[in-house]
Amino acid sequence: MSDPDADNAPSQNDTEQPHAGRPAGARQEPPASKGRRGGRAGQRQSKAWRVEDFAVPEKEGFTRFHDLDLPEPLMQAIADLGFEYCSPIQAEVLPHTLDGYDAVGKAQTGTGKTAAFLLAAMNELLQNPFEEERFLAEPRVVVLAPTRELVMQIAKDAVDLAKYTDLQVHTLVGGMDYGKQLQRMQSRVCDIVAATPGRLIDFISRGDISLGYVEVLVLDEADRMLDMGFLPQVRRVVRATPHREQRQTMLFSATFNYDVNVMIESWMVDPVRVEIEPESIAADSVDQRIYMVSSREKFKVLKNILASEEAGSVIIFANRRDQTRRLFERLQKAGVNCGMLSGEIAQHKRTRTLEQFKNGQIKVLVATDVAGRGIHIDDITHVVNYNLPEDPEDYVHRIGRTGRAGSKGISISLACEDDAFMLPDIEELLGQKLVCEQPPDVIEE
Template sequence: MLFTELSLSAPIQKALADMNFTTCSPIQEKSLPWSLAGHDVMGKAQTGTGKTAAFLLALFESLINESAPDERYAGEPRAVVLSPTRELALQIEKDAIELNKYLNLHIVSLVGGVDYDKQMKKLQAKHVDIVIATPGRLIDFCEKRYVYLDQCEVLVIDEADRMLDMGFIPQVKRIERYCPRKDCRQTMMFSATFNNDVERLGERWMVDPARVEIEPKSVATDTVEQKLYMVGSDEKLDILKNIISEDDVNSAMIFANRRDECRRLHDELRHAGYKVGLLSGDIAQNKRIKTLEAFKKGQLKFLVATDVAGRGIHIDGVSHVINYTLPEEPEDYVHRIGRTGRAGTSGTSISFACEDDAFRLPSIEKLLGGKLECEHPPESLLKGL
């Protein structure tokens, strides 16, 4: 389906043309006819399938086609998008700003780790139309009476499964209670999985939602070559250094499970002379943004990250992803390796399996639908051992 077949408003069509968006992705093609007609939508789709544009297009069209309330106050958004992480919220804001190119909607992001006063000034500068927020920061603004959600016409909950994993659901429930009743608003909820908990949330927050499920053609992209090295835990650091010193490694994201592990790994690599940055939940947001920009510009060649910090990051040109530790959740393996092999290019993922985490392999292989061939690292990577 072409976007021109959806009868979108002229300013949106023009913005999509500038973004070189012509053909709908499967999640857009299946969800937009429902959401544009005002129905609640419960969508199952992986990160990177175009779901952000799917809910933003419906959200924008709703605000354009419905007149704003005659009496409005500062801090009363007409639409709210909830995201589990700061990085994803800022990515959604970036996409929303592009779609807003020929409109005059006021978009504000409210995320932790960013200057509170700056966010408040932007919020109060003029009537806000769209708030894109992480749950904790939004509740903070609501409790201090800087934000009121009683006029919310559209509520979007993105990555509901990740909200559950990160323990945010009690906060999301509070936010939902601040909004108008479910039959007085449109609600869209997207999740990579429809487990029992997500299903119950959908029943509680939505009215007869259209259910849209997009199963990925391939869980792991065909453009990523996957390698699995059996290593000892005491060998990993030296092997990693040898890998990232090879000529074909233009840039790499290196994933570990815990913040302290990432920090220790970052410090080791930096002291060894590598141009490396760190992304984890305990790093101040302004520093994380600077680190991402430096990585995008090539000023940093390597990035050490946790799954929470790395999810939702879209950077073209990452040649390698290295799983220093195997992820605790199989889905995170797919999210990690999806950071490379983007925009039609090929990429390589290299995973280390040692005595501490090899037990996670079967669940990863079950999700992938096939075996990951284990091999010993080649001799070139064993230098210094």
């Protein structure tokens, strides 16, 4: 009997056959333009602005964005965003990717990896503009990510960085109107597409998009895409793009199992590898607390946390959809103004809930791990693990929702007799001992 998962696993047969004569690590030019509609992307930074106006002093051990020789429109956007020094992964990967080399990054969310791959991609487009008109629905950059929320955040970051350019950013995600996405795709030139695998395959299958001119391909959170069963779709997307020698490929993943490594070997050429370990992410910016409680006490302790003066915007993680639903309903019954993010919620409701959380209408959000990975908000004060995650990597992803953009955050895990046995694996991954303590006085129901 054949293996039912065989078609969903990467294999060495996915390897693209090499073209002769390509220097190791260097990328060949993309296919020549063939006369295209819709104009060309270029630069349109404010004429009154100069890089010299954005003064950032040299600092030992840090890389300035000034040191990367980025186009002036990108530097102006970086100045507007208040970025001065590269994050560790940006400092490690950008010198290579700006020269067109493939790159593999081991990093969690919140490390600056999104800006790392967007800056490299936009630099490519601005430094090498098409000299002729372009057809619509022919992107030059494709970014694949596993969830709608993550795709929308990537697109938002791309729009912010492309503020002073003519680069057009499109999103293709499921759960939203196909016709509206198609209408936008057909109304203006498409430079960058951020997409979930399933919706991009829908567009490819209907002939509504062509990936034959893709110069930069980004696979973000590759491990999560595999976990969610997207490998067949990702494989189809990769095969629809030019040969790996004719495109730049960047892959980012929190973990590297066998399947992810096969993807790297099959679809990339001599990539530079950069690893940012979890302990370097959370140690300084997140105060990690482990409260030892009984399962009976958990909800009372949670209410005490939410009632504390230091609690601002709080995300509470549960392991499963049913646990998330029950906790959400219990908090509502207790009078807590909260929202819920999980896969069972319709996309338009998830989007509205996330916007309400961002603008402060909702102070508490209950989420599953998959839904929570799309949350990128800089002023979240607390993350609460109502259940310790079964996968230690998910612990790092969760606490990475707070302590972002240089701010401090607090992570509180409620460990009880049902899940405290998971702590040693989390500590091993972090490379540090987590101090367990008794919670503050519990309020009575």
